[in-house]
């Protein structure tokens with residue numbers, strides 16, 4: 001896998017017309033494009049199709065979390081949009097993750113989000129996940145993989161422990177990635193791209209560090225070079 005294949009660019013924009021110039025600029029230098037809540041709520045499945053038309057697999061990051069029957073239906077609908085990957089929250093439980101996998105069908109990889117990378121230990125304590133983030137993340141990752149998830153979303157700080165817990169066949173997708181000197185923003189559990197890859201990440205989800213400069217293609221190239229093995 002090349003460095004650029006490992007980068008997933010987050011299209012966190014309010015409309016497709018705002019996202020399109022960025023998406024066109026970065027698509028040749030990344031392995032995947034991510035449509036998240038902001039763009040999907042505004043534009044729906046046409047945003048997934050428009051992103052897919054740029055020739056990269058689309059990761060639909062909806063972080064579904066509801067009763068199993070509802071999540072199964074939502075995953076079925078998401079699969080019709082042409083997304084290649086779809087997220088659900090592992091904390092929805094085994095039955096919910098299994099329902100998402102059924103709904104998504106064989107063509108769409110369901111990834112389970114363990115603990116949002118914006119949460120620090122105090123936040124996790126507040127929501128009842130006391131202890132180091134790593135214990136909760138590994139527990140949720142195991143649960144999700146047993147329920148059929150084909151990938152796990154975790155921070156770069158837990159990726160090594162998650163890999164050890166779930167083995168080599170599970171896709172580890174890692175947001176909370178910040179090149180040295182980049183602003184942290186609302187992310188808490190972060191590391192640099194090369195630290196994340198060395199710890200075992202397969203795919204790095206990167207948004208603001210690509211979007212906030214004036215040359216997103218050059219920013220993607222610099223990150224790709226920093227993780228080229």
Ligand SMILES: O=c1ccn([C@@H]2O[C@H](COP(=O)(O)O)[C@@H](O)[C@H]2O)c(=O)[nH]1
Pocket residue numbers: 010012036061113115116117118153175176177185187205206207208209
């Ligand atoms: O735990 C999670 C799960 C998903 N995300 C998403 O990744 C990107 C990160 O964007 P940055 O601008 O690089 O912080 C964003 O789309 C999130 O929705 C996450 O950050 N953490």
